[in-house]
Amino acid sequence: MKAEALYFAIRNTKLLVGAGIILVLLGIGVIGPFFIDKPPTEYVGMQMQPPGGEFWLGTNTFGQDLWAQFVHGLRTTFLVGALGGGIAAVIGMVVGFLAGYKGGWIDEILNMLTNIVLVLPTLAVLFILNAYIGVRSAGMQALFIGLTQWPWAARSIRAQTFSLRGRDFVDLARLSGVGSGRIIMREIAPNMSSYLLLTFILLFGGSILIASSLDFIGLGPTDAVSLGLMLQQAHQWSAMHLGLWWWFVPPGAGITLIVGALYVANVGLDEVFNPKLREL
Amino acid sequence: MLKLDGVTKVYRIGAFGGQTMTAVDEAGFEIKPGEVVSLIGESGSGKSTIGKMVLRLLPPTSGTISIDGRDVRQMGKRDYYRKVQGVFQDPFSSYNPVFKADRVFAMIREVYFKGVPDKEWTAKIEAALDAVRLSPGAVLNKFPHQLSGGQLQRLLIARALLLDIEYLVADEIISMLDASTRIDVLNLLADLKQRGLGVLFITHDLALGNYISERTVVLHKGRIVEYGPTDAVFEQPEHAYTRKLLASVPQLHTKWEDAS
Amino acid sequence: MTLEVDDLRVYYRTLKGDVQALDGVSFGLRDGEILGLAGESGCGKTTLGKALIRLDGRMKHVGGSVTLDGQVLPIGDDVKMNPYRFKQVSLIPQYSMSAMNPTRKIGRMVRELLESRREKLDLDELHARLDLVELPKDVLGKYPIELSGGMKQRMVMVISTLLNPSLLIADEITSALDVSTQKAVVTTLKGFRDRGFVKSMIFITHDISLTNQLADTIMVMYAGKLAEKAPASTVVNAPKHPYTQLLISSLPEVGVRYADKRLTGIPGNPPSLLDPVPGCRFRDRCPLAFEKCAEDPPPVEVEKDHVVACWKAA
Amino acid sequence: MRNRATRFLIPIVAAGLLAAACTSGGTPTPAPGASAPAAPAPAAEGGAFPRNETLYTSGTQWGPPANFNPIREWDSATGTKGLVYETLFHFDPVAGKLTPWLAQSGSWVDDTTYEVKLRQGITWSDGKPFTAEDVKFTFELGKMETVPYHNLWNWLSGIEAPDASTVRFTFSKANYQQWDFNIYSRSIVPKHIWEGRAEKDVLDGINENPVGTGAYKYHSHDQDRVAWVKNDTWWGKAQLNLDPKPKYIVDIVNSSNEVAMGLLLQKGLDLSNNFLPGAANLVSGNFGITTFYPEPPYMLSANTAWLVPNTTKKPLNDAAFRKALATSVDVKKIVEGVYGNLVKPASPTGLLPQWDQFVDQAVVGQKGFAFDTDKAKQMLAAAGYKDGNGDGMVENKDGSPIALKLIVPAGWTDWMEAIRVIAAGAKAAGINVEAEFPDYNALVEARNSGKFDLVINNERQLSNSPYTYFEYVFQLPVQAQQNTVNFARYENEEAWKLVQQLDGTKTDDIEGMKKVSSQLEAIMLDEMPVIPLWYNGLWSQVSSSVWKNWPSSEGSAPKSAPTMWRNWLELGGFESLASLQPVAP
Numbered sequence A: 001m002k003a004e005a006l007y008f009a010i011r012n013t014k015l016l017v018g019a020g021i022i023l024v025l026l027g028i029g030v031i032g033p034f035f036i037d038k039p040p041t042e043y044v045g046m047q048m049q050p051p052g053g054e055f056w057l058g059t060n061t062f063g064q065d066l067w068a069q070f071v072h073g074l075r076t077t078f079l080v081g082a083l084g085g086g087i088a089a090v091i092g093m094v095v096g097f098l099a100g101y102k103g104g105w106i107d108e109i110l111n112m113l114t115n116i117v118l119v120l121p122t123l124a125v126l127f128i129l130n131a132y133i134g135v136r137s138a139g140m141q142a143l144f145i146g147l148t149q150w151p152w153a154a155r156s157i158r159a160q161t162f163s164l165r166g167r168d169f170v171d172l173a174r175l176s177g178v179g180s181g182r183i184i185m186r187e188i189a190p191n192m193s194s195y196l197l198l199t200f201i202l203l204f205g206g207s208i209l210i211a212s213s214l215d216f217i218g219l220g221p222t223d224a225v226s227l228g229l230m231l232q233q234a235h236q237w238s239a240m241h242l243g244l245w246w247w248f249v250p251p252g253a254g255i256t257l258i259v260g261a262l263y264v265a266n267v268g269l270d271e272v273f274n275p276k277l278r279e280l
Numbered sequence B: 001m002l003k004l005d006g007v008t009k010v011y012r013i014g015a016f017g018g019q020t021m022t023a024v025d026e027a028g029f030e031i032k033p034g035e036v037v038s039l040i041g042e043s044g045s046g047k048s049t050i051g052k053m054v055l056r057l058l059p060p061t062s063g064t065i066s067i068d069g070r071d072v073r074q075m076g077k078r079d080y081y082r083k084v085q086g087v088f089q090d091p092f093s094s095y096n097p098v099f100k101a102d103r104v105f106a107m108i109r110e111v112y113f114k115g116v117p118d119k120e121w122t123a124k125i126e127a128a129l130d131a132v133r134l135s136p137g138a139v140l141n142k143f144p145h146q147l148s149g150g151q152l153q154r155l156l157i158a159r160a161l162l163l164d165i166e167y168l169v170a171d172e173i174i175s176m177l178d179a180s181t182r183i184d185v186l187n188l189l190a191d192l193k194q195r196g197l198g199v200l201f202i203t204h205d206l207a208l209g210n211y212i213s214e215r216t217v218v219l220h221k222g223r224i225v226e227y228g229p230t231d232a233v234f235e236q237p238e239h240a241y242t243r244k245l246l247a248s249v250p251q252l253h254t255k256w257e258d259a260s
Numbered sequence C: 001m002t003l004e005v006d007d008l009r010v011y012y013r014t015l016k017g018d019v020q021a022l023d024g025v026s027f028g029l030r031d032g033e034i035l036g037l038a039g040e041s042g043c044g045k046t047t048l049g050k051a052l053i054r055l056d057g058r059m060k061h062v063g064g065s066v067t068l069d070g071q072v073l074p075i076g077d078d079v080k081m082n083p084y085r086f087k088q089v090s091l092i093p094q095y096s097m098s099a100m101n102p103t104r105k106i107g108r109m110v111r112e113l114l115e116s117r118r119e120k121l122d123l124d125e126l127h128a129r130l131d132l133v134e135l136p137k138d139v140l141g142k143y144p145i146e147l148s149g150g151m152k153q154r155m156v157m158v159i160s161t162l163l164n165p166s167l168l169i170a171d172e173i174t175s176a177l178d179v180s181t182q183k184a185v186v187t188t189l190k191g192f193r194d195r196g197f198v199k200s201m202i203f204i205t206h207d208i209s210l211t212n213q214l215a216d217t218i219m220v221m222y223a224g225k226l227a228e229k230a231p232a233s234t235v236v237n238a239p240k241h242p243y244t245q246l247l248i249s250s251l252p253e254v255g256v257r258y259a260d261k262r263l264t265g266i267p268g269n270p271p272s273l274l275d276p277v278p279g280c281r282f283r284d285r286c287p288l289a290f291e292k293c294a295e296d297p298p299p300v301e302v303e304k305d306h307v308v309a310c311w312k313a314a
Numbered sequence D: 001m002r003n004r005a006t007r008f009l010i011p012i013v014a015a016g017l018l019a020a021a022c023t024s025g026g027t028p029t030p031a032p033g034a035s036a037p038a039a040p041a042p043a044a045e046g047g048a049f050p051r052n053e054t055l056y057t058s059g060t061q062w063g064p065p066a067n068f069n070p071i072r073e074w075d076s077a078t079g080t081k082g083l084v085y086e087t088l089f090h091f092d093p094v095a096g097k098l099t100p101w102l103a104q105s106g107s108w109v110d111d112t113t114y115e116v117k118l119r120q121g122i123t124w125s126d127g128k129p130f131t132a133e134d135v136k137f138t139f140e141l142g143k144m145e146t147v148p149y150h151n152l153w154n155w156l157s158g159i160e161a162p163d164a165s166t167v168r169f170t171f172s173k174a175n176y177q178q179w180d181f182n183i184y185s186r187s188i189v190p191k192h193i194w195e196g197r198a199e200k201d202v203l204d205g206i207n208e209n210p211v212g213t214g215a216y217k218y219h220s221h222d223q224d225r226v227a228w229v230k231n232d233t234w235w236g237k238a239q240l241n242l243d244p245k246p247k248y249i250v251d252i253v254n255s256s257n258e259v260a261m262g263l264l265l266q267k268g269l270d271l272s273n274n275f276l277p278g279a280a281n282l283v284s285g286n287f288g289i290t291t292f293y294p295e296p297p298y299m300l301s302a303n304t305a306w307l308v309p310n311t312t313k314k315p316l317n318d319a320a321f322r323k324a325l326a327t328s329v330d331v332k333k334i335v336e337g338v339y340g341n342l343v344k345p346a347s348p349t350g351l352l353p354q355w356d357q358f359v360d361q362a363v364v365g366q367k368g369f370a371f372d373t374d375k376a377k378q379m380l381a382a383a384g385y386k387d388g389n390g391d392g393m394v395e396n397k398d399g400s401p402i403a404l405k406l407i408v409p410a411g412w413t414d415w416m417e418a419i420r421v422i423a424a425g426a427k428a429a430g431i432n433v434e435a436e437f438p439d440y441n442a443l444v445e446a447r448n449s450g451k452f453d454l455v456i457n458n459e460r461q462l463s464n465s466p467y468t469y470f471e472y473v474f475q476l477p478v479q480a481q482q483n484t485v486n487f488a489r490y491e492n493e494e495a496w497k498l499v500q501q502l503d504g505t506k507t508d509d510i511e512g513m514k515k516v517s518s519q520l521e522a523i524m525l526d527e528m529p530v531i532p533l534w535y536n537g538l539w540s541q542v543s544s545s546v547w548k549n550w551p552s553s554e555g556s557a558p559k560s561a562p563t564m565w566r567n568w569l570e571l572g573g574f575e576s577l578a579s580l581q582p583v584a585p
Helices: A002-009 A013-035 A066-102 A104-119 A122-133 A138-149 A151-165 A168-175 A180-191 A193-216 A227-236 A245-273 B047-054 B077-083 B103-112 B118-131 B149-161 B179-195 B206-212 B230-235 B240-248 C045-051 C078-084 C106-116 C123-132 C137-141 C149-161 C179-195 C208-212 C232-237 C242-249 D004-016 D080-084 D132-141 D148-154 D176-185 D199-204 D257-265 D279-284 D319-327 D331-338 D353-358 D361-367 D373-382 D413-429 D440-449 D466-474 D493-503 D510-527 D573-578
Strands: B002-013 B019-031 B036-041 B062-067 B084-087 B167-171 B198-203 B215-220 B223-229 C003-014 C017-029 C034-038 C059-068 C089-092 C167-171 C200-205 C217-222 C225-231 C300-303 C306-308 D054-058 D089-092 D097-100 D103-110 D113-118 D156-163 D166-171 D216-222 D225-230 D248-252 D301-309 D404-407 D433-436 D454-457 D531-537 D541-543
Touching: A002 A245, A013 A066, A013 A245, A066 A104, A066 A138, A066 A151, A066 A180, A066 A193, A066 A227, A066 A245, A104 A151, A122 A138, A138 A151, A138 A193, A151 A180, A151 A193, A168 A180, A168 B084, A180 A193, A193 A227, A193 A245, A227 A245, A227 D257, B002 B047, B019 B036, B019 B047, B019 B062, B019 B198, B019 B215, B019 B223, B036 B047, B036 B179, B036 B206, B047 B084, B047 B167, B047 B198, B077 B084, B077 B103, B084 B149, B103 B149, B118 B149, B149 B179, B167 B179, B179 B198, B179 B206, B179 C242, B198 B206, B206 B230, B215 B230, B215 B240, B223 B230, B223 B240, B240 C179, C003 C045, C017 C045, C017 C059, C017 C225, C034 C045, C034 C179, C034 C208, C045 C059, C045 C167, C045 C200, C089 C149, C106 C137, C106 C149, C123 C137, C123 C149, C123 C179, C149 C179, C167 C179, C179 C200, C200 C208, C208 C217, C208 C232, C217 C232, C217 C242, C225 C232, C225 C242, C232 C242, D054 D257, D080 D216, D080 D573, D089 D176, D089 D573, D097 D103, D097 D176, D103 D176, D113 D132, D132 D156, D132 D166, D148 D156, D176 D466, D176 D493, D257 D279, D301 D319, D319 D373, D319 D413, D319 D510, D319 D531, D331 D413, D331 D531, D353 D466, D353 D510, D361 D510, D373 D413, D404 D413, D413 D433, D413 D454, D440 D454, D466 D493, D466 D510, D493 D510
Parallel strands: B036 B198, B036 B215, B084 B167, B167 B198, C034 C200, C034 C217, C089 C167, C167 C200, D054 D248, D404 D433, D404 D454
Antiparallel strands: B002 B019, B002 B062, B215 B223, C003 C017, C003 C059, C217 C225, C225 C306, C300 C306, D089 D097, D103 D113, D113 D166, D156 D166, D216 D225, D225 D248, D301 D454, D301 D531
């Protein structure tokens, strides 16, 4: 089974291209900052310099090195994506598994919770939170995204769990004296592992998009540089009108590439895991 | 002796559980050690619900299930499952498709035989496989889809045997098997009673029930309509439903129109 | 002769290669004949049934021909097959009960189906047929969910035969039913043939006892090939192929008790149809196998209407 | 950048309400508005406004025009005061003197009596004559408690109109500096229309169809614009020899500076009073956009941005500490890096360049400060602030750690950038300052109630007198809520007395003013109640594609302020409009 998945994985162009792009960008984001000695917000050079030898992506209105910002921004963006997607995935799984497996009143309560969070006007909540809490870090942003994005994952995991819990092998595990937690972890979850992976990838990409949107409307972290914040700054400081394309093209392309690549990889993975899509 | 006494199961249905549906109504019968009891009924008769209640996968709404006079609800589930085990209809869905088939043994070991050394355990498995006439090399370390339905069902019976069980619930365990192999599994079940095992054999196929059981319970819409020694039930059915059922069974050498 | 199947080969495409699910099967079907198609899972009986009406995406018509009422059916071409479906060939698939659109009332569904075939609904005829299968007329105003399994099954039978096709294929339609319903369905099918709603029929099942209640002829398949074909009573009482013999002898009947007579099954499993080795496909499990079995046994008509593919039988 | 609206709106409101400044009730603070209104349709579309007869402006109004009530100087539609309603005088910041407007002249008859002679032949736009009664009526409206200039009546004792063109004001105490401010700031309203209006209507009325004496009349308005049409019978054409050429003035509601820049570049806008980042590039980049100066700082200076310490909190209650903090700020980096030289570093006193004559250079030379990290460290050490725990940051004298939060509203990106620079500079000197960006309303709440450490503020504009500046810094008493002035909560009785003394100095007594000012500057530099950082510009970007002869530092061009900002039309804004010439005849 696993070998088969691997067999198809290394032959799936979509997966390879998607994962390749992600890995390259991730590599830049993870390793890149170690080669940049100054903080990305430092005013290091002449203002508004086009890309060139000294500053690979040029400088912005303040004379900040945009390559340094891009590299650090990639790191933050990945971090928020992974953290936000991770938190959402974990909550979604806990809620989905519990609701789907336990059923009954636990299901009803969790379902209600899911629906409440689902219809929550996220943006409005964020505005209010922002007004009262004030401090905004990348971690808090990820936490917020995680805390608001899990419902659809929980719903689909619940549905899948629901259909799996009626299977004979689950009954058999119960007949073996295995407890609920272990049945979920070891009988049900492994059956959905590919689905859970796909869910996480979608949440990951979704978190990046949401984070970028939040950044862009001014609800981004204030202690970090992210690709969304770069875009926001470029927009606010009229980079477009001033012709400073090197300020907004790289972060815009970065976000598009990451999310696009995640999507392509997701489609690829889907084909790897799903024999029906794999067929011809 | 495994005894059911006035066992009833009522399901709540409808959008808000406002309606009820009685799946099993005051069922009572017993299984003695070394005896196969057939529980015969058509779909919706409640026969699987009874199987699940005996296996404590569903709680009865009322009535008691007892072993040797002791209400099973007073027993811890782990202890209970050492005595009572089950095998289900679909061999393929009884196995978690992502794991190897012999994981069903490992699961038992984890819970009941933690301290048993590997060697002893291997010997135990081999003995159990031998009892179901499987060769270890043919079935161990394989994924479910690499094995046939007959092999899988036998493997599940071997799993139950590891626990020195007293009672086995066999819920339609051969209906998904091919004709060429189902009789062997049936024979195996019949052999188990020689080991003193009590078997609840749930089926819709009267011929199969007739083949191996000592006593037969006929279930219709949740109620027991006929209960007695198998020969008596098949040769002198008392209830009209049983007679209708018998008349509908396709016989290899007799055509319906000839019989009537 | 209604149907003439000649050396039909249909393979399944998989990643590991072609599964030779139907590997050179020939047989004929007379007007008014009901053929019982029996065999274990994976023997090719369902493939054969499907091949006569619609190949799904993974099926490939490799060779052979199907002639119905003198016309060669374009079975490899889904679009060209369209005019034949329902009018000439009709299929009741295995899970047809659950295949009905749950959002359509049954009457509307029937009308739409006929319209898509450019046929007009003869309401009197429909009512007559509903009467025949003991369905009240008002089922037409109901949704599928309001019908029981047995009623749905009968409704599907009525719909499938509404245009009086030459050939009806019933694929394992009784396997999920209770014995009493089984009997009703089988009786109904027979009635359809007797009334001429269908000219001839192929009844696919794994249950030889059941097919014997209905079929004129039984064809036993094994591993994608024909094993034996003979009048029903011959197959049940005097089979010639070792496989048929073993199969028949492994079936318990009411009255046969383990304590009195211990039946035995057939040891071993059918071979993989992915690149099968040449020769008789049953030989690994056959108690009579000898050297010659390494060659393919051709189907031989050992007596009138009794075809056997076995070196020993010939 | 979006919220820049309030940044310029508020200081102007504050200045406009000078007389009411020490009350807390009459000073509504417009909310910044979280959602941006839809971008205006391109103003270049002709329709009712032929492009070559229309002046398009933007940068003042940040929400749909709400009212045409000149009493509501803080949120009436742009142009209500200045275009429709006029004041007795204008003030010319270049010459530093009042320009008679509705008044022919004004003079102190004695120390507590001021007499205004009105011009003849002025009519309201409904044809009724403008008389001394209107002036008397307008100032007497201030007797209503909620009218912003109510406090005037604390020292104004009576008004007489002995004839149609004479108004005589008598004072219990003459505050000469404030009075000058008032006579060029108060819109005169027609008595025959406003008479009988209830207090609520006077303050909150929308005042549709405003009737004024001004050069323009109401034309129409929409969610995204207000349009004024020229008053052909305006008195000023003859009496002031001013003849504004645009037949229509259309002020576009801002949605964002980004949109404003787009409109400006498309020639859909003639005058943008928005802060446009990178404006220097527009000027040098051949975009057809010009500013007052063709080189840094490009803009006239309009107000001073201060770093305001909460002087009630340790260690900000220590002047030595405040001065060390001041010394740690690299203003040059802010001016160059953040603003791209669009602003000028402030002098140590923070007094605007227009008030240069009042700056005592000797005092500044002796007590002034300049950016010097090492010196800041020495000053801290000398004042007894040491880094005891070795984390690189100094502690309080009692050893407790110092952690100061410097706040600006989230979204005010130039200030956000600026305080990052300030925090970095402070840290380099050993002062632990963290930049934070609370929501605007939360900041206002914290600032007004004194629950903050450090905040940036610029809520006082250029005016006729440095008095307004010092009043902002030193005003007493400090109350629980400080809504407009002295956010630092700095208490110095002596300084406050000096401010009042300055107020009581006659406006032509320059030497007297200098003398008091010098003393205040000395206190300011010793005590550092606020730390002046830079002069914000009078943001103004103009396009000469339709209208020419914009104010500029070059050649013979007008030197007045090119702006539509609230309350600036009397500070030269109107004169700038009046000198425009059409490009195509």
